[in-house]
Amino acid sequence: EPEVTQTPSHQVTQMGQEVILRCVPISNHLYFYWYRQILGQKVEFLVSFYNNEISEKSEIFDDQFSVERPDGSNFTLKIRSTKLEDSAMYFCASSDRTGVRNGFTFGSGTRLTVV
């Protein structure tokens, strides 16, 4: 079964540093997303991406965040200057055009720890 792949699985960074979280969506999917989950809390929407541009973003997705699809396979989330409160699990997701069940798939996540 096709999977959304995320790397690294765990990243530790110092406050103020830039981090890039990487995702490889399922190959025939057209819609890409980033979500985050602070430990013990709910999953929160960050941003959706379609046709090489951001289609929606939440209040969390401020100027410190950016997304990019640098080539035909990768989808990245960059945090320019990390804060302690950015520590969370970050999930990438992708979905297909039809949106049928199981078309929306989460990756296994990157645990970001800011120290």
Add this chain to the structure above:
Amino acid sequence: GENVEQHPSTLSVQEGDSAVIKCTYSDSASNYFPWYKQELGKRPQLIIDIRSNVGEKKDQRIAVTLNKTAKHFSLHITETQPEDSAVYFCAASIQWRGSQGNLIFGKGTKLSVKP
């Protein structure tokens, strides 16, 4: 924007009993309501979903009901088993052009099934 409320936050049942988790949403335009199961340290996994043109959907021991007028939807698990123990999240979104759009999640229900 959309707001999803979920309750209870914790639920403990005996093996074999039924479990019911309830969610309400605020945006009447929402038309897609998935339920996710998340085991500790893992990604959310879709277990069932329902669209606003359907009032009820069942998949083996799991069923979801939707009341559009009252803007609430519920997850029903029958004949619970210890492996059903996990955190369950409801979500709501507006599907457009086939995409699930951004999913707004509830805060989660920690279900414990005691053998």
